[in-house]
């Protein structure tokens with residue numbers, strides 16, 4: 001029976017070739033590889049629930065009188081969008097559940113994208129040949145935030161309208177074209193009667209189409225490159241060790257989908273999200289204190305709060321330049337550009353153009369890991385600033401103090417975080433060296449013939465050891481004159497960056513070192529504790545870059 | 547090597563991934579460890595003990611049956627916990643039972659499947675070889691050849707006139723689209739001009755938001771604060787748009803507490819002052835009034851304005867004071883506007899001039 005069906009299909013689609021190609025493809029296993037998968041499943045859940053919502057939602061700002069089941073708002077004038085969202089919540093059985101699933105899935109979607117991004121960053125999985133896939137993933141993060149913001153605006157309630165008001169103000173702050181962009185976007189003066197319909201087109205058509213296309217491309221590249229794997233016995237840069245898609249990996253992925261879906265539905269059943277009936281329809285006048293945007297917008301909101309007073313000036317008494325709006329936009333743009341192009345920057349510094357399929361353990365690339373944590377602190381300062389008022393009331397501090405502390409964190413925090421992280425990485429690497437050279441502390445104390453007590457160290461087996469020593473070591477780049485005896489200034493910059501990147505490094509233990517450590521018992525340990533600094537002891541033949 | 551005294555040789559890594567793949571400054575010790583290869587396979591209890599295997603199989607199928615039960619429970623919940631009109635609690639219960647049942651059905655499938663894959667499916671790790679991402683030299687050569695052929699056969703490179711005129715046409719063809727987008731907004735060609743005016747004018751009564759009832763000066767007691775709209779807002783053609791510019795806050799302070807600048811002496815009425823409620827940062831309603839300090843706080847990004855000093859900014863990202871609406875009373879004692887604001891309200895925009903000062 002199945003034979004007949006598959007034969008029928010194959011004779012019309014050639015699908016057997018696809019199954020042969022894909023069916024036993026091997027995927028390595030690690031909990032952190034699940035983050036991207038969670039993001040993918042959230043997206044699927046969002047598509048399914050969003051489609052259900054479109055059957056009931058009306059993207060219109062026409063004024064209607066609410067006549068639905070929710071008594072406190074009965075008889076109130078509101079837009080059809082708000083009224084239909086209330087109907088989804090109070091007059092469609094399960095409608096509230098689907099709305100809440102859609103919203104919770106959106107929150108989790110962006111969270112999982114960011115965690116996934118962090119995993120890729122800290123393990124160096126963005127290195128060649130995966131740079132483009134990093135950029136695709138990053139663009140998806142931006143599109144997902146766009147989806148989130150447009151979706152959040154659709155119900156046309158008080159909070160979402162207020163969010164749009166802020167967007168309108170931001171756009172108006174753009175020099176030269178801002179006023180016109182706002183005018184065109186809103187179809188006249190804010191709020192107008194157009195914006196919900198336009199955002200709806202973006203939310204359910206344009207952005208999802210782009211996202212689906214990019215998700216597809218992301219997956220195609222994943223298959224072409226095959227997944228990275230962590231170093232381990234039997235794992236090399238030229239193989240993948242893991243489980244085949246059919247059946248084990250496929251079953252786990254399918255199971256993960258149902259678990260993610262189930263967890264989100266349980267959250268939606270238990271916890272309200274965006275109770276628009278408490279906020280009421282949009283009105284430009286009232287607003288309540290302590291209201292927060294969805295979490296992923298927080299960093300942008302916080303960036304606006306961190307601007308010092310008075311950053312706005314008038315050029316020639318004619319044009320207003322709103323640095324209080326431009327400065328946060330610039331601060332965010334710097335972060336976005338730096339993250340998006342990081343793979344290319346690092347590759348330029350290291351000069352390493354090889355394909356990398358073995359994931360780095362974050363400690364083994366201390367400078368990158370430190371840069372990553374610095375970036376997180378920068379983002380985090382803006383993110384936390386979005387709750388500056390809550391922090392002030394909760395910790396009984398003045399608003400001014402909270403803002404000043406966060407301004408300091410934004411500027412100095414990344415440097416401090418960089419420094420601390422780098423030290424922690426180096427310390428962890430040293431610990432690894434110790435382990436390889438001297439083994440675990442077994443907890444067993446023996447008494448030597450001479451009367452002294454020592455703790456017996458249990459050596460690592462070769463498999464455990466390999467996990468700790470299989471990583472790349474780099475020496476800083478030396479500038480060399482070219483054939484005409486000149487030194488390219490760009491090359492000088494690059495050498496400087498390379499020195500910064502690799503100056504503090506700890507090399508993997510070698511077989512020879514281990515042997516010597518055993519011969520001379522503890523003689524190697526003091527050396528092993530020392531940091532290798534720039535150029536120190538790096539002999540070897542001169543290395544030329546092509 | 548990194549460790550003084552180790553004395554081992556260190557050599558640059560050679561590039562094994564095609565001619566262009568420089569290893570940069572990567573180095574490798576000559577006496578580095580060798581990859582020990584895959585460790586021996588460990589058998590699971592389910593592999594060793596058929597009884598455990600069968601127990602797991604039964605467990606998983608039980609979980610799948612449980613999922614069916616949950617699905618039926620969800621349908622039952624749909625009927626058993628309906629939404630009752632005017633009873634928000636019924637919505638909550640409907641949401642809860644429907645949600646938990648569906649969650650149970652989904653989670654059961656998920657947990658069962660993952661357990662099946664972990665405990666019962668063959669768990670031999672497989673090894674697959676990787677190949678360089680770039681195509682083989684032959685494939686790459688063929689690709690180059692294909693492009694060359696296409697170029698030769700079309701004359702794309704050779705016929706410069708043809709090619710360049712086509713490029714020109716392709717650049718020109720999207721231009722009309724840009725113009726089509728002009729009609730996203732109405733015909734008026736002066737959005738900045740629209741921003742500079744509100745519907746306040748001489749004699750417009752100040753009315754309570756949202757009821758529209760006018761306010762007598764005598765009703766505004768010391769320390770009170772009124773949220774205000776123009777009395778004729780209801781008749782406006784674009785109500786929300788007008789309200790988004792015209793919303794005002796009204797407060798009464800002791801006249802001696804007010805620092806009034808030259809030219810604004812007549813703008814308050816016996817200590818009653820009216821300021822735009824639209825934040826000069828990005829336009830949120832500045833809705834929070836601290837009575838003791840006479841500070842207005844914008845809840846969006848915490849800009850603070852000092853009403854004693856003509857709403858000057860004392861903290862936060864806003865730069866400009868909230869514009870003041872000049873007010874007085876009419877013959878019946880109702881508060882009225884003397885005129886429109888003397889400068890645009892709300893967020894800054896490029897065309898906003900610097901000379902709106904009175």
Ligand code: HEM
Nearest residue numbers: 050051053054057099103106147148151152154204208274
């Ligand atoms: C990654 C993509 C998406 C994200 C992050 C997202 C997010 C959101 C959010 C946060 C809301 C507000 C829900 C609320 O009222 O609390 C929303 C509303 C909505 N979304 Fe999406 N969405 C996405 C994709 C989609 C798709 C693909 C569709 C349709 C096929 C869709 C249809 C809707 C509809 C109709 C609403 C308005 C109904 C309502 O607010 O309850 N969404 N979306």
Ligand code: FES
Nearest residue numbers: 825827828844847
């Ligand atoms: S809108 Fe008022 S401080 Fe930003």
